[in-house]
Amino acid sequence: MGRYWRIFREFFRACFVEELEYRSEFLGNLISSFLGIGIAILTINIFFYQTDRLGGWTYADVLVLLGVFNTLKGWIDFALRPNMPRLLEHVCRGTLDYILTKPVDSMFYVSFRHLVFWRLIDVALGLGLIVYGLAEKHYMPSLVDILVFLITMASSLVLIYSLWMMLMTTSFWVIRIDDLSFIFDSFFETARFPIGMYRGWVRVILTYVLPAAVITNMPALSLLGKWNMATALIAGLLAVVFLWLARRFWRFALRSYTSASS
Template sequence: MKKALRYSRLLFLMVKLAISEEMEYRSNFFANVLSTVSGLFVSLLTLQVFFNQTQAIGGWSFEQVLVLLGIFNALDGVVKMVLRPNIGRIVQHIRKGTLDLILTKPVDSQFYVSFRHILFWPITDVLMGLGLVVYGVLQMGIAITVTNLLWFALLFVAALVTLYGIWMLLMTMSFWFVKVENLTFLFTSLFETARFPVQVYRGILRALLTYVFPVAVLTTFPAAALVGKLNGTDALISVSIAVLMVVVARQFWKMALRNYTSASS
């Protein structure tokens, strides 16, 4: 308990520092917010073009896909805010030898490389994404129960954990490979498929996007919890993959550190 409180306070300080740093360049902050609004507008315009040709995509209506798109936008904000500026630096830490300094700090090294450099402005992606989720639900005119909300909260957290686990696994490979930047481009390309429900994809591709690169866990299952499409099997898959990803990522990080010889040796 004391350790959890200690890390909670440390995380709070990191977030506070991120806000202070962002407010030093307010014009840059508002420019990024404008970029976020423009990006979401283009996504909605693209979605509207699709639905001008059909009434449903993969069995999902326009309003239901709006909910899914909102979840995608929120997760994309987390990538920009936490994952890319932090875990994305692992490669640089190893190349420049700054990982040696991190390992000497009285804090868990994985925690430090995961949350030290938080960007504040992508919070707009998260808030606008969740706002789009609320708008989509209201447009459907369906009654949302407490059970639906609890399932959504659980599966959204599972999506965040899964996303973190995938990114951590990819970047930890830099302990053995000099260049892993191409993996981030591959991740980004695959992540883009989460803009649409996994039911759009067929056959082996659908299986791959559910179990290998779990796009379904990231957006489809959380959205399904709100729009009434979730079943027990999907929920179990979502939670199981999230637990598996975070455990594997943790063990992979520990193994990488055991094989790390430092920049000075």
């Protein structure tokens, strides 16, 4: 574990130096992030113009949920989005050969080699929106609430990584799909809203098949004091199971890989 932490630090340092070469883009990216979260808040206000609850959630609750979503999105765009689409390119061009010959785990390398630091702005804005939502609700989370929130947030990040990794691993066979990431984005966007607003089979799928309810709803409910130990344990267990599945699927895919460069 220590070895891979040192490797990640080297990835971090190299990408940070590269980002400093384009400091003039920081202001534009900052404005873009503010506009994005502003539009999201405007959308929520439009919903609440006609109702006082959305899927059983109050306005302040949904602000906390949106803050959780934006925080997770920031981490995704910081570490995962710069890497996942590259896997399809590596498989199609045969450059995965060079990664497989490196003295480092290939799944780790293709997952975290590239980092985009300015996306951490979205993490900060998301955390700020969480604080604002809690202030709007006049609720102060306890230390236990915060601890459960951290556990469920970590579980959500592992779940997101595992689901996206399994999806992108299909590129070993389905190489004609132009952008597998679009499928993941469509799924992740459903986690922006309370799971209670979905009905019928859609709600069943987003709760039990593709756990969108776990990814954002559970961390938000934890901060709002509406959690229980069973749901926290379920979130952690789901994260471990899906990470194990992603790892097994990656190893299976490597056995089927035929170099495109030879």
